[in-house]
Amino acid sequence: MSTLLQIKNLRTYFFTDEGVVKAVDGVSFEIEEGRTLGVVGESGCGKSVTARSIIKLLSTAGRIVSGEILYNMDGQMVDLVKFSKEEIRKVRGRHIAMIFQEPMAAFSPVYTIGDQITEGMIYHFGITKQEARERAVELLRRVGIPKPEKMIDSYPFEYSGGMRQRAMIAMALSCNPRLLIADEPTTALDVTIQAQVLDLLKDLQQEYKMAIMMITHNMGVVAEMADHVVVMYLGRVVESAPVEELFYNPKHPYTSLLLRSIPVVGKRVERLEVIEGDVPDPRNMPKGCRFHPRCPYMMKGICDEREPVEVEVGPEHRVSCFLYGGEKDGAS
Numbered sequence: 001m002s003t004l005l006q007i008k009n010l011r012t013y014f015f016t017d018e019g020v021v022k023a024v025d026g027v028s029f030e031i032e033e034g035r036t037l038g039v040v041g042e043s044g045c046g047k048s049v050t051a052r053s054i055i056k057l058l059s060t061a062g063r064i065v066s067g068e069i070l071y072n073m074d075g076q077m078v079d080l081v082k083f084s085k086e087e088i089r090k091v092r093g094r095h096i097a098m099i100f101q102e103p104m105a106a107f108s109p110v111y112t113i114g115d116q117i118t119e120g121m122i123y124h125f126g127i128t129k130q131e132a133r134e135r136a137v138e139l140l141r142r143v144g145i146p147k148p149e150k151m152i153d154s155y156p157f158e159y160s161g162g163m164r165q166r167a168m169i170a171m172a173l174s175c176n177p178r179l180l181i182a183d184e185p186t187t188a189l190d191v192t193i194q195a196q197v198l199d200l201l202k203d204l205q206q207e208y209k210m211a212i213m214m215i216t217h218n219m220g221v222v223a224e225m226a227d228h229v230v231v232m233y234l235g236r237v238v239e240s241a242p243v244e245e246l247f248y249n250p251k252h253p254y255t256s257l258l259l260r261s262i263p264v265v266g267k268r269v270e271r272l273e274v275i276e277g278d279v280p281d282p283r284n285m286p287k288g289c290r291f292h293p294r295c296p297y298m299m300k301g302i303c304d305e306r307e308p309v310e311v312e313v314g315p316e317h318r319v320s321c322f323l324y325g326g327e328k329d330g331a332s
């Protein structure tokens, strides 16, 4: 197994009139070739900003201020942070594709689905419009769009929500990417269709041998899809472990609380109401461990004073918490 993507100490900040939002503030993790990484954490913890940093789809206020995003491009690790706009365009879609929660945001309303799916193939592969169209019809068929030779000429508003989601997956796969970033790809769908889309993604992953970065609030989705999981809190990774290890042997108090939020089958949970207290404002981070104001195991004088460092607690299992010795070199 080899590393496809390695993020090292990534910091992405937004420079707003109200101050600097440290949305991603020292994030590190790896994605192995062909495997699925689950990224979980409450709303606002920086999951989407991390994902968008990878392919530089940030709003103008957002900037990667430090860190590396190393991508294994045909056997060589290249740092995407250093890539120019033009260079990153060649990566986007072709190497790393992204699907979103709301497919309307990915499609323009004024072009047909077919025009939008073929655009990337024509750009990246230099094939003809007709060749791209044939491939697009096959892709639409593969993702379960009925009558694809007809639907290819329809506009996004003529598709149902679930069908649009499938069409977005077809578009993301059209250039055979090595990494698919899926940002809450099923939250907007009803439960039955959610399950179908997840199954489809799993099948396509086998066929296309691609890695998936699966961002979700839903621990049930993580259990079903992920090989390895990173848990984020306020712009940091607080725990990282193989999926079974994370579920059976969670170490960080935040992870344990997240696990209690696994939704009952058929019931949708989008916000984690079981964890007391609000997520603090990222413009005004708590001193010490960022989770300490909400942590049931908070140790006064330690957790509210210093920042924990990451410690290894098992094979591929790392946690940033003073309960596991994070205090040794934990000067902030």
Ligand SMILES: Nc1ncnc2c1ncn2[C@@H]1O[C@H](COP(=O)(O)OP(=O)(O)OP(=O)(O)O)[C@@H](O)[C@H]1O
Residues within 6 Å of the ligand: 014, 016, 021, 022, 023, 041, 042, 043, 044, 045, 046, 047, 048, 049, 050, 059, 061, 062, 217, 282
């Ligand atoms: N364009 C922006 N300008 C200013 N702040 C932003 C911008 N985009 C995101 N942020 C802030 O960055 C932080 C991280 O946001 P992000 O969207 O990555 O969260 P998330 O983990 O994806 O949440 P959710 O689960 O709700 O999608 C939040 O505090 C958010 O308000």
Ligand SMILES: [Mg+2]
Residues within 6 Å of the ligand: 047, 048, 049, 183
């Ligand atoms: Mg998000």
